[in-house]
Amino acid sequence: xxxxxxxxxxxxxxxxxxxxxxxxxxxxxxxxxxxxxxxxxxxxxxxxxxxxxxxxxxxxxxxxxxxxxxxxxxxxxxxxxxxxxxxxxxxxxxxxxxxxxxxxxxxxxxxxxxxxxxxxxxxxxxxxxxxxxxxxxxxxxxxxx
Numbered sequence: 001x002x003x004x005x006x007x008x009x010x011x012x013x014x015x016x017x018x019x020x021x022x023x024x025x026x027x028x029x030x031x032x033x034x035x036x037x038x039x040x041x042x043x044x045x046x047x048x049x050x051x052x053x054x055x056x057x058x059x060x061x062x063x064x065x066x067x068x069x070x071x072x073x074x075x076x077x078x079x080x081x082x083x084x085x086x087x088x089x090x091x092x093x094x095x096x097x098x099x100x101x102x103x104x105x106x107x108x109x110x111x112x113x114x115x116x117x118x119x120x121x122x123x124x125x126x127x128x129x130x131x132x133x134x135x136x137x138x139x140x141x142x143x144x145x
Contacts, residue, residue, distance in 0.1 A: 007115035009106065010077070011123050012038040017144050019074070020058075025118070030078040032085075032109050034102040040071055080109040088112055096131050103128045110137035118142050 008027040010018060012035040017023055019039075031039075073079070088108035093099065099107070106128060110117045116138040119129065124141035132139045 007113045009109050009113065009115045009117045011035055011106070011117070011119050012042070013120035013123065013144070014118050014142055015039045015077070016042070017120075018077075023118075023142070027116075028078065029076060030080060030109065030113060030115060031073075032102075032105045033079055033082070034105050036073060036079065038102070043071070080112055084112045085109055092131075092135070096134075098127060099131060103131065107131055107135055107137060110139070111135060116140060120144060 006027055007030060008025055009030045009032065010023070012031070014023060015031045015035060016039050018025075018029070085105060085108040088111055089101075089104040092104050092107050092111075096104075096107070103126075106117060109115065110132060117128075117132055117140075119139055119141055121141050121143050124139075129139055
């Protein structure tokens with residue numbers, strides 16, 4: 001599947017996939033601070049779950065290189081400025097009280113950047129897609145592999 005758009009926001013799992021093997025997407029890539037943190041934590045902690053599983057399949061030298069690349073986020077992947085997103089997060093929290101901080105940041109980034117939020121298939125089953133729809137934020141599920 002090829003995805004194109006001016007601004008694309010990658011969830012944590014898609015960020016990991018992009019850093020490890022690449023994603024077939026065209027557009028300016030972003031992630032959020034909390035998705036970036038969760039991806040880094042998964043790489044460092046090696047819990048073996050949905051996020052860290054891809055690292056476990058790499059041999060030790062490739063695993064170390066992948067973790068280093070994740071901890072030093074590539075310049076072509078942007079992070080939205082908190083000066084812009086935090087106030088939008090607060091506004092969104094009034095309308096969507098069930099959203100946690102991670103999802104509030106993702107929705108706010110989608111609004112601030114006028115971006116399409118790319119969600120791994122696993123993440124597309126949560127509460128975030130409904131909120132993105134309500135807020136008029138484009139999103140797409142992306143199957144990995």
